[in-house]
Amino acid sequence: MTREITLSQAVNEAIAEEMRRDETVILVGEDVAEAGTPFKVLSGLVEEFGTDRVIDTPIAEPGFMGIAVGAAMTGLRPIVDLMFGDFLYLVMDQLCNQAAKTHYMSGGKLNVPLVLRTNLGATRRSAAQHSQSLHALVAHIPGLKVAMPSSAYEAKGLLKAAIRDDNPVVIFEDKLMYQDKAPVPEEEYLLPLGEAAILREGLEVTLIGTSSMRQVCEKAAEILEADGISAEVVDPRTLVPLDEGTILGSVRKTSRAIVVDEGHQNFGVTAEIAARISEKAFYHLDAPVIRMGAMDVPVPFSPALEDLTVPTPEAVAANARALVRGVPVHAL
Amino acid sequence: MPRDKKANAEAYLRMYRQMVRIRAFEDNANQLYLNAKMPGLTHMYSGQEAVAVGICEALTDEDRITSTHRGHGHCLAKGAELKLMFCELLGKEEGYCRGKGGSMHIADQAHGNLGANAIVGGSAGIATGAALSAKRLGRNYVTVCFFGDGATAQGLWYEVMNMAALWKLPVIYACENNGYSEYTPTDEVVAGSLTARAEAFAIEAHQVDGQDVLAVNKCATELAERCRRGEGPFFIELETYRYHGHHVGDINRDYYRSKEEEARWKADRDPIINFGRWLLSEGVATKEELAAIGSEIGDEAAAAVEYALAAPYPDAIEVDMHVFKGVEHALPYMSGARQ
Numbered sequence: 250m251t252r253e254i255t256l257s258q259a260v261n262e263a264i265a266e267e268m269r270r271d272e273t274v275i276l277v278g279e280d281v282a283e284a285g286t287p288f289k290v291l292s293g294l295v296e297e298f299g300t301d302r303v304i305d306t307p308i309a310e311p312g313f314m315g316i317a318v319g320a321a322m323t324g325l326r327p328i329v330d331l332m333f334g335d336f337l338y339l340v341m342d343q344l345c346n347q348a349a350k351t352h353y354m355s356g357g358k359l360n361v362p363l364v365l366r367t368n369l370g371a372t373r374r375s376a377a378q379h380s381q382s383l384h385a386l387v388a389h390i391p392g393l394k395v396a397m398p399s400s401a402y403e404a405k406g407l408l409k410a411a412i413r414d415d416n417p418v419v420i421f422e423d424k425l426m427y428q429d430k431a432p433v434p435e436e437e438y439l440l441p442l443g444e445a446a447i448l449r450e451g452l453e454v455t456l457i458g459t460s461s462m463r464q465v466c467e468k469a470a471e472i473l474e475a476d477g478i479s480a481e482v483v484d485p486r487t488l489v490p491l492d493e494g495t496i497l498g499s500v501r502k503t504s505r506a507i508v509v510d511e512g513h514q515n516f517g518v519t520a521e522i523a524a525r526i527s528e529k530a531f532y533h534l535d536a537p538v539i540r541m542g543a544m545d546v547p548v549p550f551s552p553a554l555e556d557l558t559v560p561t562p563e564a565v566a567a568n569a570r571a572l573v574r575g576v577p578v579h580a581l
Numbered sequence: 582m583p584r585d586k587k588a589n590a591e592a593y594l595r596m597y598r599q600m601v602r603i604r605a606f607e608d609n610a611n612q613l614y615l616n617a618k619m620p621g622l623t624h625m626y627s628g629q630e631a632v633a634v635g636i637c638e639a640l641t642d643e644d645r646i647t648s649t650h651r652g653h654g655h656c657l658a659k660g661a662e663l664k665l666m667f668c669e670l671l672g673k674e675e676g677y678c679r680g681k682g683g684s685m686h687i688a689d690q691a692h693g694n695l696g697a698n699a700i701v702g703g704s705a706g707i708a709t710g711a712a713l714s715a716k717r718l719g720r721n722y723v724t725v726c727f728f729g730d731g732a733t734a735q736g737l738w739y740e741v742m743n744m745a746a747l748w749k750l751p752v753i754y755a756c757e758n759n760g761y762s763e764y765t766p767t768d769e770v771v772a773g774s775l776t777a778r779a780e781a782f783a784i785e786a787h788q789v790d791g792q793d794v795l796a797v798n799k800c801a802t803e804l805a806e807r808c809r810r811g812e813g814p815f816f817i818e819l820e821t822y823r824y825h826g827h828h829v830g831d832i833n834r835d836y837y838r839s840k841e842e843e844a845r846w847k848a849d850r851d852p853i854i855n856f857g858r859w860l861l862s863e864g865v866a867t868k869e870e871l872a873a874i875g876s877e878i879g880d881e882a883a884a885a886v887e888y889a890l891a892a893p894y895p896d897a898i899e900v901d902m903h904v905f906k907g908v909e910h911a912l913p914y915m916s917g918a919r920q
Contacts, residue, residue: 315706
């Protein structure tokens with residue numbers, strides 16, 4: 250049986266179910282308890298699990314991140330709530346120098362079963378320090394797994410898998426999607442990290458979209474269908490591990506690919522996926538692989554400017570149309 | 582010998598032996614570096630032995646520590662073996678971290694050592710988190726966070742002290758003030774007093790002579806017991822001295838520290854010499870017994886070095902192992918190969 254719930258409810262359910270299942274799971278972060286975070290994603294959890302397990306911290310991101318790493322090394326399974334993805338810069342030492350490397354540096358003796366939940370996404374009119382999509386930063390660091398849920402369904406299944414994972418996992422939720430509904434099974438389910446999904450089958454071009462860019466790709470595919478172009482949509486779901494098999498299989502079939510992601514385009518996720526396609530499916534390609542990331546400027550505040558920085562279905566469709574028709578494409 | 586001294590003789594001699602072991606380890610490690618037999622570099626603990634030994638003598642294997650880039654003393658005092666330590670320093674498979682950590686990352690989970698850390702002050706959060714686990718899981722262990730005076734300039738420590746105090750965590754922050762923050766006298770980088778900084782968070786702070794192993798042990802024993810009763814956290818500032826430079830290659834250091842000062846500390850305040858004299862004066866051991874300890878440990882260290890030099894390096898196949906727990910080889914895994 251499925252029902253429609255919001256992405257916010259899906260996250261809340263995943264955490265509640267895992268906290269019921271495993272007493273060592275705790276929640277740590279700013280305003281996670283009574284406030285339930287500014288997005289109200291965690292509402293109700295402190296009532297069920299108490300302040301021993303739903304722990305409000307001072308506004309001290311490096312501090313509570315470090316404490317979570319130590320707690321994870323000694324028997325707890327912390328879920329750290331980082332209120333905005335932009336605050337990743339504040340926790341980089343504890344995340345990338347400590348959590349990511351502990352298992353390796355200790356020769357496999359110690360491990361850090363920790364989930365860092367944070368968010369990404371522009372167009373909320375929040376300006377440059379509350380709008381960034383910084384998942385490429387952490388996907389670059391060996392030892393971290395990175396998940397990018399694209400709807401309530403993925404948000405719940407990936408988060409449950411992440412909480413049970415024995416390694417640090419960073420999950421980026423699109424903060425504009427918290428109220429978006431999707432069908433979610435009532436029964437328990439987990440989505441394994443490292444399995445991409447083909448959301449729409451097509452023959453002429455593959456649109457690879459992460460997080461909310463999956464919806465952008467799906468809308469682009471509908472536009473293209475009206476033009477008589479058959480597009481396939483792939484959601485990688487996780488960046489680390491990256492399910493290359495599904496992505497390459499799709500591109501070998503369609504022979505064209507556009508990678509869409511809300512991180513900055515330069516040196517980003519779109520570049521990485523495009524490079525892997527070019528290296529591993531080159532002889533199947535009929536056109537260059539196109540990257541479509543966020544514009545390489547700090548996210549502007551003014552709506553008139555901000556909306557220019559994020560890929561849109563129309564822009565994706567326009568590039569796909571050009572690719573299929575053999576017209577040179579100039580990316581952003 | 583008075584009755585209590587006799588009862589404690591075993592502990593005294595254990596502490597003496599541990600300090601001698603640390604000094605012997607460091608002398609050998611330094612020699613390995615000078616002979617270009619050790620890859621990379623290392624930071625010597627010599628001179629500070631009473632701190633690690635006095636504190637770790639107050640702890641059990643269940644108690645946790647976090648250590649620093651100058652961490653060999655903490656590892657050994659917490660129970661590590663010379664042989665496996667040397668293997669790690671030389672990047673050998675049998676080392677504590679299979680050669681993947683080296684001098685600055687030795688972890689020894691079996692003895693509660695959560696690992697040395699090459700980021701100055703980087704383990705303050707980890708130690709505090711270990712204390713949170715103790716409290717949350719109802720375990721009675723204490724965590725000691727070792728760090729140097731240089732680390733007191735890092736913001737992380739203040740953030741986690743605040744939380745440790747708010748949540749009454751069983752953690753002891755042990756600051757080894759050896760007078761130098763890398764190549765800079767501590768006076769030039771510390772404003773005000775260190776104990777006042779802990780006291781600002783309502784954390785009880787103590788100052789102890791870090792060259793006096795018995796004074797260190799007495800303070801640590803009391804504070805560890807009080808931590809177990811839920812009275813933590815605590816802060817100890819231990820005045821000590823680093824005999825070598827910041828790292829083994831820091832030879833010409835006249836510009837920040839005089840040879841006279843170094844000679845004075847070695848002559849007057851050496852923790853091993855002074856404790857040895859005390860053991861003799863109290864009749865706990867004879868000169869011959871102390872000399873035998875020294876030569877026995879010297880032999881043990883030499884044998885451990887020989888062993889480590891001959892030990893095999895890790896196989897190349899290990900390079901992408903232990904990146905993720907539960908994943909044998911990270912490279913194919915990250916490209917989507919199913920486990």
